[in-house]
Amino acid sequence: MVAEKDALVVAAVFVLALISHSEGIIGGREAVPHSRPYMASIQVQNGETMTHECGGFVIADQWVMTAVHCLPTGPNGRKVVLGVHSLSEPEETKQTFDILELHNHPAFSPSNYDNDIALIKLDRPYNASEAVSAVEYLRAGGTNPDTDAEVETAGWGSLDNLGARPDKLKEVVVEVVSSTRCRRSDYFGRKFTTNMICAQKLCPEPCDQPYKKEDSCDGDSGGPLLYNGIVVGITSNGGMKCGQVKKPGIYTIISHYTEWIDSIMAPQPSAT
Template sequence: MVSGKDVLVSAAVFAFALISHSEGIIGGREAAPHSRPYMASIQAPHGENLKHECGGFVIADQWVMTAVHCLPTGPNGRKVVLGVHSLSEAEETKQMFDIMELYNHPEFSASNYDNDIALIKLDRPFNASEAIKAVEYIRAGGINPEMNAEVETTGWGSLDDLGSRPDKLQEVSVEIVNPLLCRRRDYFGSKFTSNMMCAHKVCPNPCDKPYKKEDSCDGDSGGPLLFNGVVVGITSNGGKKCGQIKKPGIYTVISHYTEWIDNTMAPQPEATLDDSS
């Protein structure tokens, strides 16, 4: 459940979100419909409708993993939609859920997005189908991708810096960037921590022009970064412009949070009446 501390964190996140961009897809391609059945669309009230705001991914029958900064004001009327390919079409595969509980990592930092991992407990378990399935995620002791390893990310985020949003799920392959590079002052400097990995794909050398940049961009924070079909990262934050050579996408390293995930998702004992009172 959302605690008082979470409310304070959310307020700080909201202030930071006003001046920062979340992540999405640039230079990718449309995914085959429902080929990534773990994808979740977190949608916020927009007039009488709902509007896609962030991504997430299903990790258990009632649980979705996302990024803390995806819900800057808490649940606040937001819905989680599973079984989505097209955001606008009335697909029979779609299932919509209320957010019963939101758990933000208690050590999330609004100043640099460190520990940007959150868990959403849906108001009920989903009905499993070919369009809705949980995905495997890396745990402590698992092998994270090394420098230059090819990884994948997916979402409904912006296609360019002008904010053009796709209706259908996009996917892109990128490469892990040397963390020493991402710690350089001309990249992210001290903002980049050991809880993060960074990835993008830039023009090869020699560069065949025209070259399409491939990166994550505005609108798809909370989505997965996959290595050999296993989620190893959560799309977090990068530069204010997408596809820049020195501002690759930043992803939260999931394997650092196994204990917190397990403790958060563990069944809570039911309260019992004290007969002596």
């Protein structure tokens, strides 16, 4: 009996190790270092160190786009770090910024995360390099991905529902789920709005065998959803657990906010 118990303990530890060292995000893989030079890590003070809290992405020389729910009450001492691959290792490519301005969309709804888009103005322009540069985002009139289209996202978010976090940037390819399905009562119901895209790696029909779940997760919020190299969405919200079949990741559709973005980023007239 003791030997049997020992065997069960060893098996449990082995399974836990597999979960804790899974490939990243939920599924996915480690990104090639600095292959996504637009990625931003929004970090909060944690004792003597800074800890990654949310993602973002560079859209102009002094501007980062993210999600409102990442900073709902203001910057509160948070910093933005660009040129990151490893959160813990010293990298000469890293550039750290204070937040000069934070613009949360005024119509953001905490109840369903509608209009979950925010703009951060850095305290100075970044120094452009192979590790730090802006990415193009889809504007009004552009074409958003259709159902089943492959899209990609990246971040330093949880590897699993136990909260394990990666040190290095992860990326994953997922597929757009139809808006009709995401509006079903067994998915998100009325919380899912026309400002949202949902996406995940779906089990092929008929789903009669185990498959590798792939999804964005906690800590990926604010990061980009890309289609053909252009950012079309912001990682926003999903289910309480990542990788659930009926709770795909939800992404804010950026092209719905062109006028608001332009109004915030427009140069202010100088005082005479």
